[in-house]
Amino acid sequence: MTSQTELDPAVRAILEAARKRSTDRERVSVDARSLPDALARAEREGRVPVIAEVKPTSPTAEGTRADDPVELAEAMVAGGAAAISVLTEPEHFGGSPEALRRVRKAVDVPVLRKDFLVREAQLDAVAADLLLLIARFVDDLEELVTAARERGFQPLVEVHDRDELETALEAGAEIVGINNRDLARLEVDLGTFESVAPHAPDDVTVIAESGVSSPEDVRRMRRAGADALLVGSAIMDHGGGSDVTENTRRLTEATQ
Numbered sequence: 001m002t003s004q005t006e007l008d009p010a011v012r013a014i015l016e017a018a019r020k021r022s023t024d025r026e027r028v029s030v031d032a033r034s035l036p037d038a039l040a041r042a043e044r045e046g047r048v049p050v051i052a053e054v055k056p057t058s059p060t061a062e063g064t065r066a067d068d069p070v071e072l073a074e075a076m077v078a079g080g081a082a083a084i085s086v087l088t089e090p091e092h093f094g095g096s097p098e099a100l101r102r103v104r105k106a107v108d109v110p111v112l113r114k115d116f117l118v119r120e121a122q123l124d125a126v127a128a129d130l131l132l133l134i135a136r137f138v139d140d141l142e143e144l145v146t147a148a149r150e151r152g153f154q155p156l157v158e159v160h161d162r163d164e165l166e167t168a169l170e171a172g173a174e175i176v177g178i179n180n181r182d183l184a185r186l187e188v189d190l191g192t193f194e195s196v197a198p199h200a201p202d203d204v205t206v207i208a209e210s211g212v213s214s215p216e217d218v219r220r221m222r223r224a225g226a227d228a229l230l231v232g233s234a235i236m237d238h239g240g241g242s243d244v245t246e247n248t249r250r251l252t253e254a255t256q
């Protein structure tokens with residue numbers, strides 16, 4: 001794990017809070033909806049595979065969107081989203097495990113749990129189809145990947161550079177997210193995906209994360225090899241509060 005002194009102060013605070021959060025729940029057991037199947041279905045139906053994110057706010061968002069998470073998720077699916085991501089981090093992203101539980105009950109696409117997971121016990125807060133594990137923040141990635149699979153989750157391992165991609169592959173990751181946002185400085189550069197993605201083997205599902213805001217960005221990430229895109233801010237439109245279905249559709253319809 002990289003030294004935390006290099007991280008943006010907001011990210012450091014998020015990690016400290018995550019470590020302290022208590023979890024004394026029973027082990028969850030999930031019958032996961034397949035992400036690769038959901039992505040293939042979107043492709044067959046002529047939609048760009050988009051994982052749309054229910055993110056009420058974030059350290060970089062302009063404002064908070066307090067709409068009901070179930071309504072937001074349903075609006076995203078109506079706009080063609082292949083899967084839904086739900087923030088469960090309560091203090092900096094306005095999320096909750098309860099929001100995810102309700103969303104997963106309401107939609108039939110795969111649901112990703114987005115949080116800062118560093119210990120095995122945190123995995124049991126709520127059932128989800130996919131779990132985000134951030135390579136940079138996890139000491140023993142292979143151990144958490146295995147712990148996630150033992151519960152039935154599909155692990156999505158997030159990386160930001162080639163070294164982290166190697167770590168993810170060595171840990172057995174089959175679904176990798178390449179985050180265009182640098183967690184040290186919180187700046188976004190779509191060139192990150194373009195430089196890291198070519199090094200992923202063909203049989204790995206590769207997802208472009210963060211900073212995708214226009215149909216042109218979608219096409220750019222697809223040209224660079226993205227099997228799917230993870231989009232939050234451009235769909236949530238925190239400051240503007242515009243129509244979430246339309247915001248999703250603009251991106252899912254951004255074919256060549």
Ligand SMILES: O=P(O)(O)OC[C@@H](O)[C@@H](O)c1c[nH]c2ccccc12
Pocket residue numbers: 053055114115116158179209210211212230231232233234
């Ligand atoms: O809002 P954006 O730029 O479309 O980004 C979505 C998603 O990639 C971002 O929320 C994210 C990527 N990795 C994370 C880890 C934790 C919390 C959030 C994230």
